[in-house]
Amino acid sequence: MSTPVLIIEHLRVDFPEVVAVNDLSLIVEAGDVCGLIGPNGAGKTTTMRAVSGLQECTRGSVKVGGHELAQEPEELKRRLGFMPDFCPVYDQLTATEFLDHFARAYDVPDRTKRIGQCLELTWLTEKRDALCEELSRGMKQRLVLAKTLLPDPQVLLLDEPASGLDPLGRIELRKLLLKLRDLGKTVLISSHILTELSGFCNKAAIMERGKLVMSGTIAELGQIMGRRQVSVKWRNAGDRAMQILKGAGVINLEATAQGATFEFDGDADALDGLLKTLVVEGVRVTEWRGRGDDLEQIFLQSGARELM
């Protein structure tokens, strides 16, 4: 079992007349990439700020690598990298100078080498001597990420990293985040754009009105949600295929052009078995799409969409 590196217990943050985060508990283990999902105003940014120590908590505790925020804030600062949803940069510094500022602040050993590594990791080596004000929004975002990575933190908190980025910037950022995942970084990433996190997170936590609605691995959440929505298309033997599906006890079966959609109660293995049966029975399946493990599906089924 993996070691928990970020433990949030009973976190509560009060704003005037509003409880922004209410009794939130969450554990993120080493190597996890956990998506914090929720509509605007759900309390994702407040949670991130409270975990990083920028927002005062009313109650609760935050531990990173065994160090509690309230007791050892300095230790926590060394282990946590927080990237806000905007790009705080010194416009008149070059990318290298900007990173040098923070490398000094974090007391990073062998600064020049580390800055070079972080620039390379974020594909900014060519822009190392460009002024920050000359960088595009996406580049600034990557530069701030490079700054966050400088001290090699145990946990990365990324708050809406793709906000304000154009499609190309989003694609680049997604590639970069996948790279971080492959490097084994522990990441808590928030977003209300679900496709941004889909296929990237192995865990998700869904927030709604300041509360954690549910959390777990994507597969666990899919099971909690119960039914998976499946769409299938075939080239022949449509009647036979419909018979097999009816016989397998699928729910809400509806015929579509050259195919069908249905809901399925069983687990992933049972669903695989159903596909095998169709093929064995001579149905030429051209498309098979299960959407139960999809973040968007989980989110929509969680009921949080009512708030959007």
Add this chain to the structure above:
Amino acid sequence: MNLNVNPIFLTQKRLLYRAGVLAAILIAALLGLSLLSGLIAYLADPRDFDFHSPQEAGKIFYAWTIGVEILVLAMGGFSKISRVLADDRKAGLWDSNRLTPMKPAAIVTGYWLGSPLREAYMGAVLAGTGLAIVVLAKLPVTLWLGTQILVLSTTLFFGLLALLAGMAFQRPQSGIVLLLPVVLVQMFSFVFPKFIITNFVLPTYGIINLFRGPARAINDYDAIRDWSTWPEIFAQPVPPVLLSLGLQLVMGIFLWRAVVRKTTNPFQPLLLRWEATAIFALLAVVQHGLIWGIWHGRFPTAFASNNRFSELDSILSIVHGGTILVGVLILSFASPLPERVRVEALRIGSGNLQLVFSRSAVSLALALAAVAAAASLPHFILSSGQAWKAWALAVGNLFLFFMMFSLLLEYCRLRFKRRALGFVALWLFVLCLLPFVLAGVFSSEVIAKLSFLAPGTVALAGPDSDNLKYLFEWTGIHFVVVLLLFIEWRRQWRLLIAMPSSPTPGS
């Protein structure tokens, strides 16, 4: 911390060099050299000038240099620091720096000494030309040294004030609010230079005293407007330069603590209650120490017969007004935001008013009034009964004014939230200034005494029995106003503490 490894200092230096510093240095050099060449021109051909000696000419040219230096360093530096800090806060860079393991003191130092580097270079150039003026005019080098030390200490002191302004206000220009009261009090302090503390917190007296040179024998009339002798604190002469440095150092320590605490945790109050009381006590005791020599504890009847210091009779009223101003400023900074108290009540699970009393500025108002009463008591110890009544009225007035202000401020914050400041200003106008306006309209002095500002200032300016009777009556009315405010204040706090939070944003 070593500035050469302080990231914020180094970054500010980089930013300055990138923007260009040479133009500013050249401007300073041009100003300094213009003044220097004025002196050289006089020394070369004195007939074209009205000066009586090279020393006199040197003092005039050096005084201008000092004036420009103060403008550049203290005022320019204040503006730069507060602007840089407010901008960095807005851009999120302040938080980015706070998230690093840098010590809060290092962050503060970086902004304090790094932001005004351009002004520092300009100041250094002006100081250099100033030294040349002093040497050429054969003035004592101690004049240059003393004035430069005072300018430097004032610059550092204003720098700390600027940090406070940058942290307290969203808009950098709002920081000027901090300087307005200083300017206001400074206007009065020129009338009695040696007796008003503003001339020492700002080193006006120290600088002018250094220019004046050794003290000469003076008559009683000149003693009031004297800039040549040393000030006295409880009849003990103190070198004015030392007094200014001491006051700035002690206040600077409190300001430093405040900005470091705010950097560590922005949700903490700007001033702790004991710090607020200590700053107020320091200012009140030194101020009353400065004027102690006028009456030596026998205010005011002892000197009434020979009229020796009749011009100084109004000084206690001015000090009273200054005390109110300083108290109001301190109470504003120490007054908690209601929501912060509510969160604290939620945290400790206490729903009673005990917590409110311990956090509210109302209890601090009591402490400040007590401190002011103790500090002013020596003037009246050996005085007649009538003077005692004046003291009682002044103390009562301070107590009621501070209570009224702190209750009003918190009540308006509780009741009107974002519009609180406007309502506080409106009510302060109604309670303090409107009676004076109405008195002018109806030509009635009695109405003016209804103002919350009146009882103390009137009683201290000239205690006669008719006046005192009226003033006691009006003080009674003020007490009722404060009582009503207190009842409403308590009700509003109860409502806030008992209010459950909405479970969701906007629900």
